[in-house]
Amino acid sequence: xxxxxxxxxxxxxxxxxxxxxxxxxxxxxxxxxxxxxxxxxxxxxxxxxxxxxxxxxxxxxxxxxxxxxxxxxxxxxxxxxxxxxxxxxxxxxxxxxxxxxxxxxxxxxxxxxxxxxxxxxxxxxxxxxxxxxxxxxxxxxxxxxxxxxxxxxxxxxxxxxxxxxxxxxxxxxxxxxxxxxxxxxxxxxxxxxxxxxxxxxxxxxxxxxxxxxxxxxxxxxxxxxxxxxxxxxxxxxxxxxxxxxxxxxxxxxxxxxxxx
Amino acid sequence: xxxxxxxxxxxxxxxxxxxxxxxxxxxxxxxxxxxxxxxxxxxxxxxxxxxxxxxxxxxxxxxxxxxxxxxxxxxxxxxxxxxxxxxxxxxxxxxxxxxxxxxxxxxxxxxxxxxxxxxxxxxxxxxxxxxxxxxxxxxxxxxxxxxxxxxxxxxxxxxxxxxxxxxxxxxxxxxxxxxxxxxxxxxxxxxxxxxxxxxxxxxxxxxxxxxxxxxxxxxxxxxxxxxxxxxxxxxxxxxxxxxxxxxxxxxxxxxxxxxxxxxxxxxxxxxxxxxxxxxxxxxxxxxxxxxxxxxxxxxxxxxxxxxxxxxxxxxxxxxxxxxxxxxxxxxxxxxxxxxxxxxxxxxxxxxxxxxxxxxxxxxxxxxxxxxxxxxxxxxxxxxxxxxxxxxxxxxxxxxxxxxxxxxxxxxxxxxxxxxxxxxxxxxxxxxxxxxxxxxxxxxxxxxxxxxxxxxxxxxxxxxxxxxxxxxxxxxxxxxxxxxxxxxxxxxxxxxxxxxxxxxxxxxxxxxxxxxxxxxxxxxxxxxxxxxxxxxxxxxxxxxxxxxxxxxxxxxxxxxxxxxxxxxxxxxxxxxxxxxxxxxxxxxxxxxxxxxxxxxxxxxxxxxxxxxxxxxxxxxxxxxxxxxxxxxxxxxxxxxxxxxxxxxxxxxxxxxxxxxxxxxxxxxxxxxxxxxxxxxxxxxxxxxxxxxxxxxxxxxxxxxxxxxxxxxxxxxxxxxxxxxxxxxxxxxxxx
Numbered sequence: 001x002x003x004x005x006x007x008x009x010x011x012x013x014x015x016x017x018x019x020x021x022x023x024x025x026x027x028x029x030x031x032x033x034x035x036x037x038x039x040x041x042x043x044x045x046x047x048x049x050x051x052x053x054x055x056x057x058x059x060x061x062x063x064x065x066x067x068x069x070x071x072x073x074x075x076x077x078x079x080x081x082x083x084x085x086x087x088x089x090x091x092x093x094x095x096x097x098x099x100x101x102x103x104x105x106x107x108x109x110x111x112x113x114x115x116x117x118x119x120x121x122x123x124x125x126x127x128x129x130x131x132x133x134x135x136x137x138x139x140x141x142x143x144x145x146x147x148x149x150x151x152x153x154x155x156x157x158x159x160x161x162x163x164x165x166x167x168x169x170x171x172x173x174x175x176x177x178x179x180x181x182x183x184x185x186x187x188x189x190x191x192x193x194x195x196x197x198x199x200x201x202x203x204x205x206x207x208x209x210x211x212x213x214x215x216x217x218x219x220x221x222x223x224x225x226x227x228x229x230x231x232x233x234x235x236x237x238x239x240x241x242x243x244x245x246x247x248x249x250x251x252x253x254x255x256x257x258x259x260x
Numbered sequence: 261x262x263x264x265x266x267x268x269x270x271x272x273x274x275x276x277x278x279x280x281x282x283x284x285x286x287x288x289x290x291x292x293x294x295x296x297x298x299x300x301x302x303x304x305x306x307x308x309x310x311x312x313x314x315x316x317x318x319x320x321x322x323x324x325x326x327x328x329x330x331x332x333x334x335x336x337x338x339x340x341x342x343x344x345x346x347x348x349x350x351x352x353x354x355x356x357x358x359x360x361x362x363x364x365x366x367x368x369x370x371x372x373x374x375x376x377x378x379x380x381x382x383x384x385x386x387x388x389x390x391x392x393x394x395x396x397x398x399x400x401x402x403x404x405x406x407x408x409x410x411x412x413x414x415x416x417x418x419x420x421x422x423x424x425x426x427x428x429x430x431x432x433x434x435x436x437x438x439x440x441x442x443x444x445x446x447x448x449x450x451x452x453x454x455x456x457x458x459x460x461x462x463x464x465x466x467x468x469x470x471x472x473x474x475x476x477x478x479x480x481x482x483x484x485x486x487x488x489x490x491x492x493x494x495x496x497x498x499x500x501x502x503x504x505x506x507x508x509x510x511x512x513x514x515x516x517x518x519x520x521x522x523x524x525x526x527x528x529x530x531x532x533x534x535x536x537x538x539x540x541x542x543x544x545x546x547x548x549x550x551x552x553x554x555x556x557x558x559x560x561x562x563x564x565x566x567x568x569x570x571x572x573x574x575x576x577x578x579x580x581x582x583x584x585x586x587x588x589x590x591x592x593x594x595x596x597x598x599x600x601x602x603x604x605x606x607x608x609x610x611x612x613x614x615x616x617x618x619x620x621x622x623x624x625x626x627x628x629x630x631x632x633x634x635x636x637x638x639x640x641x642x643x644x645x646x647x648x649x650x651x652x653x654x655x656x657x658x659x660x661x662x663x664x665x666x667x668x669x670x671x672x673x674x675x676x677x678x679x680x681x682x683x684x685x686x687x688x689x690x691x692x693x694x695x696x697x698x699x700x701x702x703x704x705x706x707x708x709x710x711x712x713x714x715x716x717x718x719x720x721x722x723x724x725x726x727x728x729x730x731x732x733x734x735x736x737x738x739x740x741x742x743x744x745x746x747x748x749x750x751x752x753x754x755x756x757x758x759x760x761x762x763x764x765x766x767x768x769x770x771x772x773x774x775x776x777x778x779x780x781x782x783x784x785x786x787x788x789x790x791x792x793x794x795x796x797x798x799x800x801x802x803x804x805x806x807x808x809x810x811x812x813x814x815x816x817x818x819x820x821x822x823x824x825x826x827x828x829x830x831x832x833x834x835x836x837x838x839x840x841x842x843x844x845x846x847x848x849x850x851x852x853x854x855x856x857x858x859x860x861x862x863x864x865x866x867x868x869x870x871x872x873x874x875x876x877x878x879x880x881x882x883x884x885x886x887x888x889x890x891x892x893x894x895x896x897x898x899x900x901x902x903x904x905x906x907x908x909x910x911x912x913x914x915x916x917x918x919x920x921x922x923x924x925x926x927x928x929x930x931x932x933x934x935x936x937x938x939x940x941x942x943x944x945x946x947x948x949x950x951x952x953x954x955x956x957x958x959x960x961x962x963x964x965x966x967x968x969x970x971x972x973x974x975x976x977x978x979x980x981x982x983x984x985x986x987x988x989x990x991x992x993x994x
Contacts, residue, residue: 053526077526086519087522088520093279102527
């Protein structure tokens with residue numbers, strides 16, 4: 001469903017070029033959860049934003065369902081849903097108004113949007129406060145509203161950017177349940193996180209990023225074979241340790257046999 | 261984009277933004293509470309100030325001036341006549357002037373009897389020279405100037421009466437001057453009443469001389485009251501700004517801060533539609549604030565009693581309110597786009613506030629200028645943002661605003677607003693404002709990495725916002741120019757070439773717009789065309805341009821003749837006086853500066869830059885219409901005089917030239933046509949009416965036969981242009 005080919009992006013920081021993403025390629029299929037993993041500054045968010053069409057890659061191409069953002073931005077974006085750690089709500093709008101507003105931005109018909117809102121309200125348990133102003137909601141309630149917002153246009157692809165950052169155990173559980181729902185509904189899910197334990201639980205395949213480059217890619221078994229480590233956390237410690245020993249970022253991408 | 265602009269979606273987006281703003285109590289507080297508090301306070305402060313100026317003693321002493329020393333005894337005689345009448349008790353004393361400020365306190369309606377009545381001792385008389393009389397009046401040294409006073413005998417029946425012919429002047433809008441003039445008038449009235457009384461009672465008329473008084477207000481309002489009038493637009497505008505600031509920050513930087521921006525930008529809704537909905541909300545809140553403030557001003561000054569004291573006899577009428585409202589609305593639209601441009605760049609509330617505080621302070625500077633006395637609303641001030649709106653509002657409040665500067669002020673404010681909105685649309689939702697990358701303002705003027713075939717419409721509007729005020733400044737400078745007419749013509753042509761060719765050329769090159777396809781600098785022929793076909797096409801284009809260009813003058817001339825017969829404009833006469841000067845200049849120089857330079861410059865700009873910018877955004881018909889509209893507008897506002905009569909002919913010419921540019925894909929046929937047309941019109945302008953007589957007879961119009969024939973030739977020329985475009989297509993297809 002998602003196909004990223006040799007994405008490259010560099011930013012100018014105070015006049016100095018900084019490579020944020022260096023030739024990343026991956027694919028995510030429908031009904032699959034793909035974990036884009038890496039420490040802070042690895043290039044996860046920039047990659048996600050290039051997939052989202054919010055940042056234009058300097059080179060490389062992303063296609064979603066065969067479409068590209070540059071050729072048909074409107075239809076491309078309709079295919080994608082985004083939930084990010086920084087997502088907020090409109091304090092002066094009611095939950096209903098906010099959900100319908102986003103449905104409108106995705107050009108969803110009002111009748112369809114109403115129906116979908118009811119369905120999502122039940123699924124995410126937000127029916128009781130649909131007409132409440134968002135400013136009066138608790139953190140957990142806001143989080144569920146945000147999840148509902150991301151699904152109002154029923155996209156086949158869902159991008160989740162650090163969705164559990166800053167959440168307590170209950171909040172994180174809601175997210176995991178949500179990812180399960182997405183997977184069961186056949187959506188292609190691209191999850192960016194630095195919480196490796198949770199990634200191990202929910203992802204089917206992984207891409208390990210470091211300094212903007214893809215270090216390892218594949219299923220957990222593939223990664224275990226390639227690194228000789230059992231858990232993602234250990235793989236990362238090894239990766240970062242390698243960096244410390246050599247004093248320079250790893251530039252090459254190791255492709256693991258058997259990975260898609 | 262169309263998907264989002266249709267079906268009421270944009271309307272719903274606007275409603276959402278507005279709902280969000282109006283539910284925020286901080287917006288509502290600025291909207292409702294501030295006017296309720298500010299205007300009564302302002303009115304109290306003004307009352308205090310006015311009382312300070314008029315109650316330096318309950319009985320002000322007025323200073324009268326005479327220019328001719330011989331007048332002084334006559335003025336004394338006149339005043340003492342009135343005083344003796346008061347003293348003798350023949351008629352009641354002059355009622356004191358009622359000051360609005362006093363009446364509002366409830367003490368002025370029926371003055372107590374023990375109050376000292378005005379009389380001769382209310383005046384101080386000064387004799388100054390004739391030369392300094394006017395300046396003494398203008399500087400406020402004297403309140404009333406006696407410009408003429410003559411004593412003569414007037415036969416009344418068999419008897420003779422003494423009569424005074426008196427002319428006095430006072431400063432318009434000057435409280436003391438107006439009051440002193442009223443006192444003089446009332447004293448004269450007493451004397452006249454006494455004569456009528458004497459006649460009725462058969463008293464010898466020579467003992468009761470009559471006065472013929474002429475009063476004249478001179479100059480502009482320039483005293484404390486006039487300055488107070490200047491304060492009101494400033495307060496209104498500052499309040500409008502204050503009203504718009506909060507929603508502008510909240511809907512842009514605030515959106516990012518609360519984490520809704522990224523989700524919104526990630527949707528398929530076009531950024532411009534999102535920005536437009538936000539803009540509509542900010543303008544609406546600014547407009548509502550302006551309306552609330554204007555209403556509060558009206559209530560305060562109409563019912564608080566200060567209206568007449570500050571705005572003159574008519575007070576602050578509903579009509580004034582209705583005139584100010586559109587000006588404030590345009591200002592609200594302009595300033596909202598400035599606010600959005602600034603706030604779109606900010607990553608947080610704090611950053612947005614940091615940008616806005618200096619802007620608010622800068623706004624105060626022109627505000628203070630309007631408070632200075634003797635600031636005239638000139639064309640030059642009309643292009644200065646904010647100052648133009650302040651001066652226009654002040655002049656609406658105090659009477660007649662000048663037509664040309666008012667028009668310029670409105671147009672420039674709209675142009676600046678549009679440019680700011682274009683900038684905002686470039687900044688809104690960029691990776692910087694969404695993700696907080698390290699980009700800076702310099703990104704706005706960063707050279708694009710890829711070349712483009714069409715200039716962005718935004719680029720064009722930004723240039724237009726630069727061009728518009730510069731044109732006015734240049735026009736104003738031309739009117740100050742004291743050198744020879746031919747030099748002025750050369751300078752004009754140079755300015756035209758710089759502004760319409762050189763600077764746009766540099767601007768487009770900087771923005772990596774490919775110039776040949778954009779400006780249609782080539783001959784427009786396809787490379788696939790054989791040499792012979794190319795030559796045929798070129799010959800056809802020259803012929804067609806000649807046909808159309810050499811015939812259009814009839815319609816242009818008829819337009820001017822019609823206009824002359826309607827006598828809608830005074831400057832036709834000015835043109836006549838210019839004609840003599842023109843006849844002394846070599847025709848070659850006139851052709852070069854008045855026909856060739858405008859033809860190349862205007863074609864380059866309107867059919868090159870403008871038309872391409874519109875074509876990048878909309879279809880051919882609309883693009884031609886819009887560029888022709890701008891072409892027409894440009895001719896209306898060129899020079900120091902508004903020439904509305906030029907709009908229709910130049911708009912139509914713009915349509916013709918635009919169509920030709922699109923058909924031929926080159927500006928050169930248009931340049932040739934435009935030059936031919938200009939040259940013929942200039943040649944006609946050198947002829948005397950008698951020289952035209954053998955052609956047109958004595959008719960005041962171009963003969964119908966000529967017009968009909970002309971229309972046929974133009975049609976043939978246009979048909980030739982059209983067939984040439986078909987010819988190219990068919991040959992290329994082969």
